[in-house]
Amino acid sequence: MREHLHRAFHPVSAHRLQRELEADPSWDKLRRKYPRGIKEVHRFGDTAFWIKRNVERAQDLSLDRGRQRHILDLGCGPGFFLYVAQKLWHTGIGLDIDEQAIFRDTLSLLQVKRVVHCIRPRFRLPRPEKKFDLVTSYLTCFHRLERLRDGNWRTWSTDEWQFFIDDVRVNQLTEGGLLLLEFHPQKNGELYPPDVRELFLKNRARIFRSRVFLKYS
Numbered sequence: 001m002r003e004h005l006h007r008a009f010h011p012v013s014a015h016r017l018q019r020e021l022e023a024d025p026s027w028d029k030l031r032r033k034y035p036r037g038i039k040e041v042h043r044f045g046d047t048a049f050w051i052k053r054n055v056e057r058a059q060d061l062s063l064d065r066g067r068q069r070h071i072l073d074l075g076c077g078p079g080f081f082l083y084v085a086q087k088l089w090h091t092g093i094g095l096d097i098d099e100q101a102i103f104r105d106t107l108s109l110l111q112v113k114r115v116v117h118c119i120r121p122r123f124r125l126p127r128p129e130k131k132f133d134l135v136t137s138y139l140t141c142f143h144r145l146e147r148l149r150d151g152n153w154r155t156w157s158t159d160e161w162q163f164f165i166d167d168v169r170v171n172q173l174t175e176g177g178l179l180l181l182e183f184h185p186q187k188n189g190e191l192y193p194p195d196v197r198e199l200f201l202k203n204r205a206r207i208f209r210s211r212v213f214l215k216y217s
């Protein structure tokens with residue numbers, strides 16, 4: 001309810017942002033380059049959907065008000081979250097692997113900077129030139145190690161998660177910074193194992209639905 005009230009009293013026009021993008025004919029060229037049916041990658045050319053979704057994400061983090069923040073978006077994909085954040089006067093860098101050609105094209109059109117990097121267990125993230133006020137990971141999947149026969153995934157252990165959390169805390173975030181992890185459920189409906197949940201709570205996380213917030217002071 002608080003999220004809906006915030007959006008109602010602090011409106012951000014997703015339609016205006018999307019209209020500004022569509023003024024560039026390059027988006028029509030992109031959709032022709034990646035037509036429907038090519039492994040569904042065409043959906044990343046749906047500017048109306050992705051702008052609206054990421055305006056909501058930005059407002060949930062109160063990026064439409066308050067001080068300017070420097071953001072690291074893990075698994076940035078096509079770059080729409082950072083694009084919206086930049087339109088709200090924040091700065092940011094994406095981090096992701098380089099597998100989808102359409103992501104290279106959308107990142108270029110959105111003028112979002114990306115560092116190509118594969119997140120692996122017990123390996124530190126690239127050391128930034130400037131620490132971040134906010135580290136986000138939407139639809140987190142970097143912790144997935146291998147697909148099991150039942151269709152679910154073997155994921156990071158608590159020790160591997162603690163290494164990642166400590167690395168972000170010490171090397172990525174400013175004092176008072178926030179790490180947001182948003183999970184999507186496995187085939188069995190699980191977001192993360194019970195012992196991982198306990199680890200998040202041990203690290204003073206706030207858990208709300210599929211999202212885990214870790215604030216460092």
